Amino acid sequence: MGRMFRIGIIGSGGIAGEHARAYKNIEDVQIVGVADILPGRADQFIERWGLKDAVGFDDHRRLLELDLDGVSICTPNVAHYQTTVDALRAGKHVMLEKPMSVTLEEAAEMVRASKETGNMLNVGFQPRYDPNMGMIKDLVQSGQLGKVYYVETGGGRRRGMPGGTFIRQDIAGAGAMADIGCYSLDLALNTLGYPKPLTVSAYTSNYFGTNPKYHGESSKFDVEDFGVAIIRFEGDLVLNFKTSWAMHMDTLGATMFLGTDAGLKVTPAGTGPWSGVWDGRVGSISMFHDIQGHHTESSIPLVHHQLNVFEEKIKDFVRALREGTTAPIPGEQILRNQAILDGILRSSLTKREVEIQVD
Incomplete structure (x- = not known):
């Protein structure tokens, strides 16, 4: 097997489980960290999904200190902006759940951070x-x-x-x-x-x-x-x-x-x-x-x-990581949606x- 792509998940609610399920089905992906603002919740998620190589955090900024290729952001909408910008500026590629943000100003700043850092901002429309x-x-x-x-x-x-x-x-x-x-x-x-x-x-x-x-x-x-x-x-x-x-x-x-x-x-x-x-x-x-x-x-x-379109979304994000290509569903496009x-x-x-x- 070639190199493993190291993934973090921010937010451990229901949709995060779908991300974990999809990543676990991809051979060269390893989930190495999960963050949730509620103490102990990330560890519970790690145990529930059998993520034996992952570490839990109650501050997403500590998760972003890990050596990561990409992060899935699965927080409530209000937290999309800060976690995305922090991840991009920490050098991570981002797989962001919809909707992109709460306000248009936030979405514009997220796109700006992606362009300035050269890191991918991919928005999840499966x-x-x-x-x-x-x-x-x-x-x-x-x-x-x-x-x-x-x-x-x-x-x-x-x-x-x-x-x-x-x-x-x-x-x-x-x-x-x-x-x-x-x-x-x-x-x-x-x-x-x-x-x-x-x-x-x-x-x-x-x-x-x-x-x-x-x-x-x-x-x-x-x-x-x-x-x-x-x-x-x-x-x-x-x-x-x-x-x-x-x-x-x-x-x-x-x-x-x-x-x-x-x-x-x-x-x-x-x-x-x-x-x-x-x-x-x-x-x-x-x-x-x-x-x-x-x-x-x-x-x-x-x-x-019989495609699982949610899994296809995650696979496409990983493919872009693997091949070094642009975001499959780029933030600058979804900015118009927002x-x-x-x-x-x-x-x-x-x-x-x-x-x-x-x-």
Whole structure:
């Protein structure tokens, strides 16, 4: 076996376990350290996951003193900024869980730190690794739709509100928009080549989360559980974006790309109250076009696969470490995703359209 790639994990909550599982399945990777702000929690994580070569810390800065090739950052959203910047400036490559940060200013500083240090900032959007997501992008980028002028995307759970750190603005920064909405945005924006956003007009509410009839932690709930926005981009393109943790409806509709020559309709896979969002698999893809003057709908066969897209995300990060290449999902790209989320929250607060300043 060649050299081992040494990995640290910052934050030892639920998502950190998925990172540990994925790393353990890669032959030339060794998890050598785990940090969590709660005393003893890192050691418990190490024992639970059988990480016999790892050391536990209650301060991530001590973890960063180790000889590490990369770190996975799995903290609550509010800690993404500081841990990422500290890791980059300590000479480590970063695999960061979504959403990128709490504020746009934080995201911009994280990207700046990556550029200044030359260390990778990779952001975790695992749905990209579904081959069907790649096929959607290829179809749109091929030009078969003509000029794409309107896109509609978003995920709607009939009832699927998390609790704990997800529902506190001081920790999460935002609710449904940041938790599941960022996936919908990445689906649309990655497919389009991440165009530059210009303005956003948005509305958000939290009628369900703050109602004890629907949520057991309603007294602590101070983020949005529903949101909708119209976003304008360079190139005369508009995006209708909507997302929901809870609503009295079965769906907020399919994702659609309308072009001058054809349209593409995409639905998510899954059933039940927690489904209907773009953190999972593709359910169907259809193209609407004219053939010899006839309105035609073509069902595009899905790629059936058994890939664990979360593991594929981690494998791609390790591949970039191994080969010395750039981040598979670079922070400077996701900065535009974060800018839109920031604009949505500003617009909903001021109840007017706002400009998006990015790049």
